[in-house]
Amino acid sequence: MSRWSALGNLWATIREIDAGAIRAEAExxxxxxxxxxxxxxxxxxxxxxxxxxxxxLLSRSLTxxxxxxxxxxxxxLRSADMLILAVDSRIGLTGSDAMALTQIDRLPRPAVLxxxxxxxxxxxxxxxxxxxxARAVVIPDPDHNSAVRRFAEGFYEHLPATHHLAAARCFPGVRAVYxxxxxxxxxxxxxxYALASSLPEQIPILGIPFAAADILVLTKNQAIMVYRLALxxxxxxxxxxxxAEVMPVVGGAFVWRELARTLVGLAPVWGVVPKVGIAYAGTYATGMAAWRWYxxxxxxxxxxxxxxxxxxxxxxxxxxxxxxxxARSTGEATGNTAKEMAGRVADRVGHLVEQARQRSHQTLRRVRHRLPLRRPSASSNDSE
Structure with missing residues (x-):
């Protein structure tokens, strides 16, 4: 596939992403x-x-x-999305301070000390x-290089996951961890996903369609990752x-991955490990490049x-x-369940094959209808 057609497919795939939901989460x-x-x-x-x-920064979100x-x-305090109990170990706590922190910690809000x-x-x-x-985050020296990471990891451990992206957008200190x-x-x-899709890709008649579907899913995940990093x-x-800002990186990774996965995905079963490795590496490299850019x-x-x-x-x-x-351990542990899953996979494959056969017949009929009618020759008229 040429570079331009690959990029065209990439744009077609990206246009299907619901960016509005991600934007709402971030904002x-x-x-x-x-x-x-x-x-x-x-x-x-x-x-x-x-x-x-x-x-x-567009807003001030820390009081x-x-x-x-x-x-x-x-x-x-009750309206906060999360509470941070900040204690200076050098000052310590008076009895009234400890009582106040206890009362605050009992509020029905996520909190971290x-x-x-x-x-x-x-x-x-x-x-x-x-x-x-019991859930205290210790930061001995706020000026140390590790202090921001300690703060961010403790912060995210207690903040609900639905707010992680919004927090990164508001607080530069937690962005690297996010x-x-x-x-x-x-x-x-x-x-x-690449591993889960490996079984149908080993079936010759279904190898190419599943490899193409694979690429679309992985590309969507990468595009969503890039957009989340941007926000x-x-x-x-x-x-x-x-x-578009990172298209030189995302597009290049897409073309490279498409070539590698096409070669490996159509190989015998021994190609599963490289295929999964390529899916991981292509996504990781794309993410690192987008991270550096933003x-x-x-x-x-x-x-x-x-x-x-x-x-x-x-x-x-x-x-x-x-x-x-x-996957192998799970399959051995489940026993009959694995056999049942294999049976369902076989049924699904059979269904897909039948669908493909029907689509091919329908396509053939449409093509025949679109062909221009051939005028009968004079000899054929005479013979008739």
């Missing part, structure tokens, strides 16, 4: 309230907004509230609320414009992209073997 209102000691609050504010910010003010702001400027409270401090201490998780998750999803980094929400505005140099693809393919091969082993 939903988000309100995080941090309650605690003033130095700890200042550190939380810095960590939440520290990082690459290529596009201007800082000292423990002294918390008692008068009950409605504000972050202990800053040390790994434990001062010896003279009252203890942390037990329920909050991007990494998104790329890893999408790469694994595409690898698992996470605060880019304007125009879907087509965002995809974070800094730079395209990854070709040499570095080749290196990333090579590393990703090695990881993908290992993931493929893990997935295949898990």
């Amino acid at each position: 939903q209102p988000l309100h995080i309230v941090a309650v605690g000691h003033d130095p700890a609050l200042a550190a939380i504010d810095t960590l939440a907004h520290q990082g690459h910010n290529r596009y201007p 800082l509230l000292s423990l002294r003010e918390a008692a008068r702001q009950t409605d504000l 972050m202990l800053l400027f040390g790994e434990r409270l001062a010896a003279t401090s009252a203890p942390l609320p037990p329920s909050a201490a 991007a990494r998780r998104l790329i890893d998750s999408t790469s694994m999803t595409n690898a698992a 996470a980094y605060g880019a304007p929400p125009d879907f087509r414009q965002r995809i 974070e800094t505005g730079e395209l990854i140099p070709r040499e570095e992209l080749v290196r990333i693809v090579g590393e990703a393919q090695t990881i993908g091969m290992a993931k493929a073997r893990e997935l295949i082993e898990q």
Whole structure:
């Protein structure tokens, strides 16, 4: 397939994506309230907004509230999407502070306690609320290189998943963790899909249609991943414009993957592991390239992209073997269930074959109707 027809198919596939739902998820209102000691609050504010910010922030979604003010702001606390209990370990807690944090932690809102400027409270401090201490995130030095990552991972662990994209759009400090998780998750999803679709691709009559369907599904997943990365980094929400920005990368990965998967997908069963590895590597490389673009505005140099693809393919091969082993173990454990599934697959394949046969007959009839009528020759008229 030529490069231009491949890109045309890519655009046709991308146009089918419901970008509106993703945009609504990214632009939903988000309100995080941090309650605690003033130095700890200042550190939380810095960590939440520290990082690459290529596009201007559109809203202020973090409210800082000292423990002294918390008692008068009950409605504000109850309306928050998540609460951050920010404790300065150097100051410690008085008895009234500990009681206030306990009451706040009991509110029916997601909450995370972050202990800053040390790994434990001062010896003279009252203890942390037990329920909050059990899920505390310790950030000994807010200025350390690892502090932003610790904050982001603890933040996402307690924020509902439905708000993760909106949080990345609002807070530069959590974007890198969101991007990494998104790329890893999408790469694994595409690898698992490639493995799941391997069985029908081994059937000669169905190999080519399933390989084509495979490419469409993987490309859609990649395009959604790229758009989510764009919105996470605060880019304007125009879907087509965002995809067009990284088209040199996405398009190149699509053509490369299409060639590789066509060769491997039509091979015998031994080609399943490379096929799954390619699905993982192509998705991972596309995600890394889009991440770099929306974070800094730079395209990854070709040499570095080749290196990333090579590393990703090695990881993908290992993931493929893990997935295949898990599938084999599951099949052996389920016994009769596996046989039933195989029977359903066989029935499905038979149904698809019959559908393909009927479509071919219908196509043949349409072609015959469209052919121009041939005038009978003079000899044929005489003979008649």
